[in-house]
Amino acid sequence: MKILIIEDDADMIDNISQSLQEQDYRVEVAHNYFEAIDKVVMYTYNCILLDLTLPDGDGLDVLQEIKKQE
16 A cells, blocks of 8 residues: 655654555655645555644645545
8 A cells, every 4th residue: 555644844744754664555645735736746645644734834725636636
């Protein structure tokens, strides 16, 4: 399973990604709104963990982009 973590807090990213990787999940990370949009448009993920308060955009806008892609 391929999981995208969209989160700007480095400690939280480390904790979540380490836990998921220990369970044999493939994990990718986007640290901000623009990285998230790039990854969502270019790749397919089985699961996305989305922070709603990103420093350079709104997580709900990322969610809208995901809906457009489908």
